Amino acid sequence: MMSYHLNKAVETICSLWSWWWAGSNKKLDVVAGAVLTVSIAVLAILWYLRTSRKGTTPWPPGPRGLPVVGYLPFLGSNLHHSFAELAHLYGPIFKLWLGNKLCVVLSSPSLAKQVVRDQDTIFANRDPPVAAFAYTYGGLDIAWSPYGSYWRNLRKVFVREMLSNASLEACYPLQRSEVRKTITNVYSKIGTPMDIGQLSFQTVVNVTLSSLWGNTPEVHNDSKNGAKFREAASEITELLGKPNISDFFPTLAGFDIQGVERQMKRAFLLAEQVIDSIIDQKMKKSTAKEEGASDNGEKKDFLQFLLDLKEQEDTETPITMTQIKALLMDILVGGTDTTATMVEWVMAEMIRNPVIMKRAQEELTNVVGMGNIVEESHLPKLQYMDAVIKESLRLHPALPLLVPKCPSQDCTVGGYTIPKGTKVFLNVWAIHRDPQIWDSPSEFKPERFLSEPGRWDYTGNNFQYLPFGSGRRICAGIPLAERMVIYLLASLLHSFNWQLPEGEDLDLSEKFGIVLKKRTPLVAIPTKRLSSSDLYL
Numbered sequence: 001m002m003s004y005h006l007n008k009a010v011e012t013i014c015s016l017w018s019w020w021w022a023g024s025n026k027k028l029d030v031v032a033g034a035v036l037t038v039s040i041a042v043l044a045i046l047w048y049l050r051t052s053r054k055g056t057t058p059w060p061p062g063p064r065g066l067p068v069v070g071y072l073p074f075l076g077s078n079l080h081h082s083f084a085e086l087a088h089l090y091g092p093i094f095k096l097w098l099g100n101k102l103c104v105v106l107s108s109p110s111l112a113k114q115v116v117r118d119q120d121t122i123f124a125n126r127d128p129p130v131a132a133f134a135y136t137y138g139g140l141d142i143a144w145s146p147y148g149s150y151w152r153n154l155r156k157v158f159v160r161e162m163l164s165n166a167s168l169e170a171c172y173p174l175q176r177s178e179v180r181k182t183i184t185n186v187y188s189k190i191g192t193p194m195d196i197g198q199l200s201f202q203t204v205v206n207v208t209l210s211s212l213w214g215n216t217p218e219v220h221n222d223s224k225n226g227a228k229f230r231e232a233a234s235e236i237t238e239l240l241g242k243p244n245i246s247d248f249f250p251t252l253a254g255f256d257i258q259g260v261e262r263q264m265k266r267a268f269l270l271a272e273q274v275i276d277s278i279i280d281q282k283m284k285k286s287t288a289k290e291e292g293a294s295d296n297g298e299k300k301d302f303l304q305f306l307l308d309l310k311e312q313e314d315t316e317t318p319i320t321m322t323q324i325k326a327l328l329m330d331i332l333v334g335g336t337d338t339t340a341t342m343v344e345w346v347m348a349e350m351i352r353n354p355v356i357m358k359r360a361q362e363e364l365t366n367v368v369g370m371g372n373i374v375e376e377s378h379l380p381k382l383q384y385m386d387a388v389i390k391e392s393l394r395l396h397p398a399l400p401l402l403v404p405k406c407p408s409q410d411c412t413v414g415g416y417t418i419p420k421g422t423k424v425f426l427n428v429w430a431i432h433r434d435p436q437i438w439d440s441p442s443e444f445k446p447e448r449f450l451s452e453p454g455r456w457d458y459t460g461n462n463f464q465y466l467p468f469g470s471g472r473r474i475c476a477g478i479p480l481a482e483r484m485v486i487y488l489l490a491s492l493l494h495s496f497n498w499q500l501p502e503g504e505d506l507d508l509s510e511k512f513g514i515v516l517k518k519r520t521p522l523v524a525i526p527t528k529r530l531s532s533s534d535l536y537l
């Protein structure tokens, strides 16, 4: 049918043109006439193809915006809020131009399904911001590498070796020791205001560092390394979320007008120094071991595993030192700020809802007992706490727009064409607050997750609830994240009571970035909850 119309169009153009040509060939030479004929035919075909495609499946509706800058000047600082407002005007799928980037925003479970389930392979690509390349050796990590065998192998190595039950079990003593250090530290400052976000971030970075490279004493005794890495990691996340002209106008990227890339490179170098020094120590240690006694059957930590993998030539998943560093960067940057921010949101919601905090603490008293500290074996029994965390992730998803997707070919979603290369945002923040899905959506009600526990999990199969995303590019660190969040929260709440400083109000407003943070840090005062001081040491 299409080729019939096409032939017809070309035929008509040619016959009209030959008529003009017949009357005027005295003035033009033969070659110029032929070139003109072909050019007009090509233009006509292109015009036909473009208009005929638009006619069958149009592009999504959306606001017009201004020439050159598109809709950029009209967006507020909280992108997820602006997108939710536009969805009220244009519907659950709309398009907008941000500079010369075509973006499409989806805000309903059924559209989410079409992207992350029905056409997952097409949408499993990323459109990395310029800043992302600067800290991942040009996109050699899991989060920003394009969909394909490189990404698949790297993700497989990470999931199989670091997140298997055996590896998580092996890491528990190290995690426990870091969480205990935090409890002792808080106890030493009891009665004074504490920044909960900072406290969580510090703990999560230490837990992650020790999970990655085990209890290498040189690393743990070097508190400078931890502090340096924390500074670098928070700057990297901050810069990743910063709107950057280089991303909206790729032709201007070379100028780095806002200096985002330069700042990112500086933060990256700081983080790289820490990673290099740890790899260095690890390699020295294993050389010493090789020369001395056997390893007594000790389980290898993740870094050791990666270093050994690098040396193997006959492996299915070969890896270079640069790739190892990109992977470590990914885990450290992608896993720490998200997890720590979630702990802060959950604490904020509980401080705002003292009845809920009390119920969570009662559950801890029943499961753990007032004469004990929280242990790993208690965690699966904390059902109410689990519901509180799920409800916090519903209202404050750490990545409210997930990581934007980028189709590898033209495709159709919700009856609209989405051209190849479009930046596609899934507004899970809006889905999580949709009154057609959730009863009293803006209220904090953990009970909603208790009544049908099987219905809500983090697997991404229920498109109404996607705090960790869905499909092939779903968060790679869920088991570790889940465990760190509940373990740290349970320990903080079992050991202490928490309240706001006298006369302070709780501000729950949000600050958009790649990670959705609290606009103002949560500051709270801990008081002793357990009777014996020994339980704090």
Ligand code: HEM
Pocket (backbone or CB within 6 Å): 142, 143, 144, 155, 330, 331, 334, 335, 336, 338, 339, 342, 397, 398, 399, 402, 403, 404, 467, 468, 469, 470, 471, 472, 473, 474, 475, 476, 477, 478, 480, 481, 482, 485
């Ligand atoms: C509460 C904590 C966390 C939350 C809420 C979270 C959430 C997410 C989300 C929403 C995505 C994007 C998924 C998508 O685009 O569909 C993601 C990707 C990712 N996350 Fe997490 N995450 C958390 C913790 C972690 C941790 C602890 C790690 C690693 C140790 C981690 C590693 C990753 C990686 C590697 C990706 C990229 C996956 C890929 O592109 O294949 N995350 N995370």
